Amino acid sequence: MKSPARPVVHFLFFMLAAAFIVSGCGQDAVPLDKTKEEQLIRVTLDSFNRAAARADFNAYFNYYADEAVFTGTDATERWDKKAFMAWAKPIFDRGRAWDFTSIDRHVFFDETGKLAWFDELLNTQMKICRGSGVMVKQGNDWKLKQYILSTTVPNDLLDSVIVLKAPAEDSIIRSYGKK
Secondary structure (H helix, E strand, C coil), X not given: CCCCHHHHHHHHHHHHHHHHHHCCCCCCCCCCCHHHHHHHHXXXXXXXXXXXXXXXXXXXXXXXXXXXXXXXXXXXCEEEHHHHHHHHHHHHHCCCCCCCEEEEXXXXXXXCCCEEEEEXXXXXXXXXEEEEEEEEEECCEEXXXXXXXXXXXXXXXXXXXXXXXXXXXXXXXXXXXXX
């Protein structure tokens, strides 16, 4: 004769096992080594920047995930990877693209350790720019899902810059129907 408590024990065991599997605990039991992953991201971003400086088109674009988005310094520059590649190809074909060097970088992770975001100051031919983005872990590699490049403007120069850019950007603002 079976004990009446046995079905309850089996049910509880089944529920715990299901919760363990659904939570993903059975898949990635190794804890995230954030120091190691942050170092991998730093090396990836430095290599990404060096690939552009060498005009290595294939290496540079290999750092982007297939569904990546690039947002540039001009308000009209928001491209998926394929469109960005088409825009950048003639520049890379000249044998010299852009040369960015990180001078200050911050990296953050979500709780899974498979999604990271960063922001950095870059020394560029445009002087200081800010790069920021989102990266995903794909296998052993970190890939850019989104990259945003922006120029920095010292606060005491901002009014002068606004006057210079207003004619070009007012038409863009109007095209969106906003003030």
